[in-house]
Amino acid sequence: MPILVQKFGGTSLSTPEARELVIKHIERERSQQYGLVVVVSAMGRKGEPYATDTLLGFIRDNGDSLPSRERDLLLGCGEIISAATLCSLLQSRSIPAVALTGGGAGMITDNQFGRARILEIRTEKIERHLNEGKVVVVTGFQGVTEDGDLTTLGRGGSDTSATALGAALHAERVDIYTDVNGILTADPRIVEDARPLTVVGYAEICNMARLGAKVIHPRAVEIAQQARVPLRVRSTFSEDEGTLVTDITDARQAALVKDRHVTGVAHVSGVTQITVHAQEGPADVQLHVFQAMAKHQISVDFINVTPSGAVYTVFDEDAERAITILRAIGFAPVAVRGCAKVSVIGGGMNGVPGIMARIVEALTEQGIPILQSADSNTTIWVLVRESDMAGALRALHAKFALHE
Numbered sequence: 001m002p003i004l005v006q007k008f009g010g011t012s013l014s015t016p017e018a019r020e021l022v023i024k025h026i027e028r029e030r031s032q033q034y035g036l037v038v039v040v041s042a043m044g045r046k047g048e049p050y051a052t053d054t055l056l057g058f059i060r061d062n063g064d065s066l067p068s069r070e071r072d073l074l075l076g077c078g079e080i081i082s083a084a085t086l087c088s089l090l091q092s093r094s095i096p097a098v099a100l101t102g103g104g105a106g107m108i109t110d111n112q113f114g115r116a117r118i119l120e121i122r123t124e125k126i127e128r129h130l131n132e133g134k135v136v137v138v139t140g141f142q143g144v145t146e147d148g149d150l151t152t153l154g155r156g157g158s159d160t161s162a163t164a165l166g167a168a169l170h171a172e173r174v175d176i177y178t179d180v181n182g183i184l185t186a187d188p189r190i191v192e193d194a195r196p197l198t199v200v201g202y203a204e205i206c207n208m209a210r211l212g213a214k215v216i217h218p219r220a221v222e223i224a225q226q227a228r229v230p231l232r233v234r235s236t237f238s239e240d241e242g243t244l245v246t247d248i249t250d251a252r253q254a255a256l257v258k259d260r261h262v263t264g265v266a267h268v269s270g271v272t273q274i275t276v277h278a279q280e281g282p283a284d285v286q287l288h289v290f291q292a293m294a295k296h297q298i299s300v301d302f303i304n305v306t307p308s309g310a311v312y313t314v315f316d317e318d319a320e321r322a323i324t325i326l327r328a329i330g331f332a333p334v335a336v337r338g339c340a341k342v343s344v345i346g347g348g349m350n351g352v353p354g355i356m357a358r359i360v361e362a363l364t365e366q367g368i369p370i371l372q373s374a375d376s377n378t379t380i381w382v383l384v385r386e387s388d389m390a391g392a393l394r395a396l397h398a399k400f401a402l403h404e
Contacts, residue, residue, distance in 0.1 A: 001035045001130070002033075002035065002172040003036075004034040004035070004173055005173075006036060006037070006038045006175045007038075007161075008038065008039070008040050008177045009041045009158065010041045012041075013041070013082050013086070014044035014045075014048060018236060018237075019086070019089060021236050022086065022236060023089060023090065023093065025175075025177065026090065026135060035130040037130070037136045037138060038137045038138065039140040039161050039165065040082040040083050040137060040138070040158070041141065042055075042078025042081070042082055043085075050077070051078060052075055052078055058074070068114050073149075075141075075152050076101070076142045076150045079102075079141050079158070083099040083101075083138065084099050086137050087137050096134040096135065098135075099139075100126070100136060100137070100139070101138075101142065101144070101150070102139050103144025103150065104125065105121075105125065105126055105165070106122030106125055106126065107142075108143060108145070108146060109144065109145060109151045109153070110145070110151075111147070111151065112151070113152070115152075115154040116143055116145075116152060121164060121168035123168050126138075126169065140158025140160075141157035155217065156216075156217025156219060159176060159217040159219075159220035160217060160220045162174050162176065163220040163221070163224040163227075170229075174230070174232070175232045176215075176220075177234060177235065178216075178233065178234075178236070179237065180215060181238050181240050182215075182233050182235070182240070182242035183196065183197050183205060183208070183213070183215055183216075183233050183264075185197060185265070185397065185402040185403070186397050187213075190393050191394055191397045193397070196243060197264070198244065199244045199246065200244075201246070201247065202221055202222075202245060202246070202247065203225075204263045204347045204378065207266075208263070208264055208343075209221060211268060215233055224245070230244060230246040231244070231246070232245070261355060261400075262345070262346035262349060262355070263345050264346075264402060265343065265393050266343045267340055267342050267389055267393055268340065268343075269386050270317075270340075270386070271301070271302075271314065271316060271339045271341055272314055272315070272336065272338075272339060273313050273339050273372060274311070274313070274333050275310075275335075276289050276310050276311075276326060276332075285308065285309055286305050286309075288329060288331075289310050289331070292326065296325055298318045299318070301313045302341060303374075304372060311372060319337060323335055339383050339384065341381055341383055342383075345378060345379050355380060356380060359399070363382070363384070363392055363396075366392070366395045368384055368392050368395070369385075370382045370383070370384065371383040
């Protein structure tokens with residue numbers, strides 16, 4: 001019996017109407033003779049009773065002193081409620097089902113509470129329930145240490161749970177259900193003519209996820225890629241098949257992405273550009289700057305290094321602290337606050353001349369200055385002012401005809 005892993009996010013479980021649609025997706029795949037493992041997130045989003053962010057607020061409102069082990073114990077409650085609720089609904093429809101915690105499903109992690117890493121998945125219990133014809137409902141976002149302590153996997157943890165289970169069970173596919181109809185060429189809230197993609201490669205979607213697209217967590221994609229398990233990102237609220245994420249290997253898939261140099265555009269806002277120059281000519285300025293950032297746990301990005309200085313970005317909330325630290329060690333940093341990192345992503349751009357020229361052309365036509373740029377074999381990044389971000393995304397989306 002082929003195994004299919006389905007993962008349903010918080011909005012897919014937040015209302016009775018949404019849960020009915022979840023049941024329909026389960027029933028459809030079950031009718032195709034799949035053994036089903038269903039991974040669930042906590043219901044809803046911030047403000048709703050069982051959402052993870054609501055539980056975090058509960059901690060803050062009650063002393064804000066909960067140790068990390070006990071914090072994970074509380075945060076795991078949302079997924080447990082979702083799993084029990086869905087199991088009850090399935091049983092009421094005469095669909096045999098069982099609910100398992102991450103630990104109960106055999107997901108063993110290290111003891112880094114709040115950001116645990118999966119060490120192994122012992123699949124015997126899941127396989128036994130599947131062989132008995134049950135739908136196995138598993139709490140996402142969590143596992144258990146060898147000592148039996150509940151752990152959580154960090155942001156995007158339910159996606160990670162789903163792809164890790166798919167890999168361990170040698171699933172035919174992992175379906176990630178969300179509230180958007182697949183992976184789009186841009187954020188539809190900003191670029192009105194963004195369109196869904198039919199097929200993308202693992203590397204492309206991993207880059208899109210890292211660079212601002214919120215549909216799936218990059219850690220989950222990396223696990224799927226390593227195990228060569230196809231992913232499908234689709235909407236709970238539609239029968240559309242969404243976006244297939246896979247190796248672009250067979251002729252049909254290759255035809256769908258032929259000559260597609262650019263797949264999509266993404267963005268990260270709320271960053272500050274910092275420029276530091278050596279005070280007396282070339283020196284080890286870079287060493288002092290980045291050692292200071294590391295010492296104070298400030299994440300740096302978009303790094304350009306020259307013989308006499310460095311340019312990089314930090315998140316806006318870290319900017320004032322970074323500037324203070326740099327001044328304390330004798331530098332005079334120049335900061336440009338309120339910036340955004342705009343990314344042009346495509347597995348087909350490597351070695352293709354003219355991509356950067358078209359990016360500069362698109363932004364120049366809109367009067368948008370580029371503050372900084374960098375590139376890899378699948379991505380070109382430009383730094384712009386946040387006030388120019390929406391215009392930059394629309395201009396680039398149009399320049400590369402991503403709406404077509």
